[in-house]
Amino acid sequence: MRPRLALIPGEPAGIGPELVVRAAQRDWEAELVVYGDANTLSRAAAALGLPLHLHPAGSPPPQARSLALVEIPHPHAAPWGQPNPANAPSVVAALTRAARDCLAGTLHGMVTGPVHKAVINQAGIAFTGTTGLLAALSGCEVVMMLANPAMRVALQTVHLPLRAVPEAITPETLTRTLRIVDGALRTQFGIAAPVIAVLGLNPHAGEDGHLGREELDVIAPTLSALRREGLHLLGPLPADTAFLPEKLRGVDAVLAMYHDQGLPVLKHADFAHAVNITLGLPFPRVAVDHGTALDLAGTGRADPSSLFAAITTCTHLAIGKRA
């Protein structure tokens, strides 16, 4: 089966459009259908001095390396590096249409470029990220997991202010997260008995309650209950040493309690080849691990490796290969 995947450039003033142009220079195992704005993509191709061939989705490609396009126009041609909130509704519409087509089964997955959360909120659209949008559209509980050749890191809490994190870690939410991660590692990644290393929240995993009680009161008892269900869980582990290479040996994923507990380590280990996978959806969704990089937009200096890894990962997930 040749999977058909949506490819969504994201914020038009960022590096997403030029990364899509870079992807268009290659042959892919999957059929890529861009949900985006032809004018923005053509401007990105001109900025890079690269060819770009687009044809309407549903019609046969007129030549090799032509990308199918579902046209979702942006009302403003925003200069590179200067997002315009007036484009936010069409940015969100591209994500929404692709997700609906995945849910309807006409697409086998979606690959998303970077969006600018603040600009979308400035437009009056409440938006914590594409992951949250997809959870709402699909009615599914989801977990964000980033992965690169060095490690996989899933997040218990994602785009929350730090002060809201402790109260978001409850036996119920932690149980739900760990069941989703364990289930996805088994079914999507083909790992028969996955081992998940669960980090503590506090320094030194709470130091027996002297530096915080979340480990004793919430995390440890939840892990004990889930171990009785057959999950292979380590922890709660002190986060400062959990990522040492010898500690990661035999670990299939790390569960971090909050965004910046886990992601800086993963992005430091290999920013270029990391991807962001949404677990728990009925279709694969894989995103780049980086943001809109407004400082680089239009310069041709943005590295397309994460987008390429996202396309490959989504293809493998869509055809049921181990990723």
Ligand SMILES: NC(=O)c1ccc[n+]([C@@H]2O[C@H](COP(=O)([O-])OP(=O)(O)OC[C@H]3O[C@@H](n4cnc5c(N)ncnc54)[C@H](O)[C@@H]3O)[C@@H](O)[C@H]2O)c1
């Ligand atoms: N997948 C996503 O949609 C996604 C992911 C992360 C951040 N964001 C959003 O992007 C916006 C900007 O975030 P930020 O500035 O914190 O992070 P960023 O990733 O956009 O930029 C951080 C640094 O990394 C560099 N960088 C990023 N991607 C690069 C690439 N492909 N090649 C070379 N260098 C690259 C940038 O130039 C910058 O110096 C925010 O709104 C954030 O929420 C979106």
Ligand SMILES: N[C@H](C(=O)O)[C@H](O)COP(=O)(O)O
């Ligand atoms: N937390 C993600 C990262 O650091 O890469 C990113 O902001 C993207 O989130 P969404 O997939 O929810 O847009």
